[in-house]
Each structure stands twice: as C-alpha cells, then as structure tokens.
Amino acid sequence: MSRVIHVFRQPERFVAGTVGEPGDRAFYLQAIEDARTISVLLEKQQVSVLAERIEALLAEIARRFGSEVDTGQEIESSDNDPLAVPLEEEFRVGTMGLGWDADSRSIVVELLAVTEEEVDESVVLDDTEEGPDALRVFLSPVQAREFADRAEKVVSAGRAPCPLCAEPLDPQGHVCVRLNGYHQRSPMGDVSGAGE
Structure with a gap:
C-alpha cells in the first residue's frame, strides 16, 4: 500500500x-x-x-x-x-x-x-x-x-515536579530517589531554623 x-x-x-x-x-x-x-x-x-x-x-x-x-x-x-x-x-x-x-x-x-x-x-x-x-x-x-x-x-500543565528529584509528584504521595525512598516531611511552621 x-x-x-x-x-x-x-x-x-x-x-x-x-x-x-x-x-x-x-x-x-x-x-x-x-x-x-x-x-x-x-x-x-x-x-x-x-x-x-x-x-x-x-x-x-x-x-x-x-x-x-x-x-x-x-x-x-x-x-x-x-x-x-x-x-x-x-x-x-x-x-x-x-x-x-x-x-x-x-x-x-x-x-x-x-x-x-x-x-x-x-x-x-x-x-x-x-x-x-x-x-x-x-x-x-x-x-x-x-x-x-x-x-x-x-x-x-501536568503534575508538578518534585523540588529535589524533578520527578512528577503524585496525589497519592511521592517516593523521592534523592531521599533514598523516604518521604520528606517539611515542617511548614518551623522557619526559625531551630533545628539547625
């Protein structure tokens, strides 16, 4: 054809x-x-x-x-x-x-x-x-x-990228390769730097 x-x-x-x-x-x-x-x-x-x-x-x-x-x-x-x-x-x-x-x-x-x-x-x-x-x-x-x-x-317009590894973030969660598979918890209220 x-x-x-x-x-x-x-x-x-x-x-x-x-x-x-x-x-x-x-x-x-x-x-x-x-x-x-x-x-x-x-x-x-x-x-x-x-x-x-x-x-x-x-x-x-x-x-x-x-x-x-x-x-x-x-x-x-x-x-x-x-x-x-x-x-x-x-x-x-x-x-x-x-x-x-x-x-x-x-x-x-x-x-x-x-x-x-x-x-x-x-x-x-x-x-x-x-x-x-x-x-x-x-x-x-x-x-x-x-x-x-x-x-x-x-x-x-798709999924937002992870700020660490640039892989797409899923609504169900994201296992970041940069954190060796651990989920990152970001304390939004702690901006004083007390943990440093």
Missing part, C-alpha cells in the same frame, strides 16, 4: 492538546483546514522537543532574514480551546521533521508514523511513494510561535 501524506498548506488550526488526567494524559497534535481534521498521537517529550525546535528555528529565521519575516515575537497564543471532537487518531508519531520553505515563507512541520523499518532521513519532507504515512503542516511564523507557546503550556 502506498504512503499517505496529509498536507495542510493553510491550516485554520494546528495545536497540541491532551486527553485524560495529569499523570495519565495522551498527547495529540491536531490540524484543521476546511472540513479536514487530522489528529496524531505522540509522547509528551516529543511535544516539548517540537516546541523547543520551532522556537530555535524562529530565532534563526529572525537572525538570517531580520525584519523581512514577521516572526511574531510578542504574540501570545489566543487558542485555548480543547481539541476538536470526535478525536480519531490517524497514527502514532515516530519521526518528526522541521524546515523553512522560503517560497511560501512558512515553517514546515512533518510528523511521520511509527514504523518497524528504520526511516531514511530522505523520506522526511519528501513526497516519495515509499515510507511511513505523514502529516505535513505549513505554518506562518506567527502560527508557529502560537503553536510553540500553547505546546509549552500543555506540557507544563
């Missing part, structure tokens, strides 16, 4: 979102253009890395092209709506690609499906007939910044 590449050249919406409670969330990226909606499943770390790489690419674009390209440095995400439903997963993301299309002055995000075979990097951002299914989204610099801003908020 030949490869399917879902291309969104002028998406009305491209966002990161989650389903589930903190500690048990599934992360999705969703693209919407006209009547088409595609949702792909990925890991929290992939969302975080994609947001970081988009920010780095925007900084590089601003450095190289200056004011020729509006990178929207002061833009704040105005899209705080949940993912569109029904939420139907097209595929799970394995490989991600990112690039700059000078002709359309767009950042191109490509998400490739997980596959058992090793993905040749020549397949990323290419229309070859062989390879995993893909979602390719063209974003203006402003849309890219809005995506990165929302993605960072979605990632950080």
Whole structure:
C-alpha cells in the first residue's frame, strides 16, 4: 500500500492538546483546514522537543532574514480551546521533521508514523511513494510561535515536579530517589531554623 501524506498548506488550526488526567494524559497534535481534521498521537517529550525546535528555528529565521519575516515575537497564543471532537487518531508519531520553505515563507512541520523499518532521513519532507504515512503542516511564523507557546503550556500543565528529584509528584504521595525512598516531611511552621 502506498504512503499517505496529509498536507495542510493553510491550516485554520494546528495545536497540541491532551486527553485524560495529569499523570495519565495522551498527547495529540491536531490540524484543521476546511472540513479536514487530522489528529496524531505522540509522547509528551516529543511535544516539548517540537516546541523547543520551532522556537530555535524562529530565532534563526529572525537572525538570517531580520525584519523581512514577521516572526511574531510578542504574540501570545489566543487558542485555548480543547481539541476538536470526535478525536480519531490517524497514527502514532515516530519521526518528526522541521524546515523553512522560503517560497511560501512558512515553517514546515512533518510528523511521520511509527514504523518497524528504520526511516531514511530522505523520506522526511519528501513526497516519495515509499515510507511511513505523514502529516505535513505549513505554518506562518506567527502560527508557529502560537503553536510553540500553547505546546509549552500543555506540557507544563501536568503534575508538578518534585523540588529535589524533578520527578512528577503524585496525589497519592511521592517516593523521592534523592531521599533514598523516604518521604520528606517539611515542617511548614518551623522557619526559625531551630533545628539547625
């Protein structure tokens, strides 16, 4: 069966979102253009890395092209709506690609499906007939910044990290590796330093 590449050249919406409670969330990226909606499943770390790489690419674009390209440095995400439903997963993301299309002055995000075979990097951002299914989204610099801003908020909206080991804190308790498995009891009222 030949490869399917879902291309969104002028998406009305491209966002990161989650389903589930903190500690048990599934992360999705969703693209919407006209009547088409595609949702792909990925890991929290992939969302975080994609947001970081988009920010780095925007900084590089601003450095190289200056004011020729509006990178929207002061833009704040105005899209705080949940993912569109029904939420139907097209595929799970394995490989991600990112690039700059000078002709359309767009950042191109490509998400490739997980596959058992090793993905040749020549397949990323290419229309070859062989390879995993893909979602390719063209974003203006402003849309890219809005995506990165929302993605960072979605990632950080989970469980708070432990101040000692940075592992997520569970409502049921936390066994901290930095304390050799002992629970830390913090005397909130003792700020005088009497125990020192």
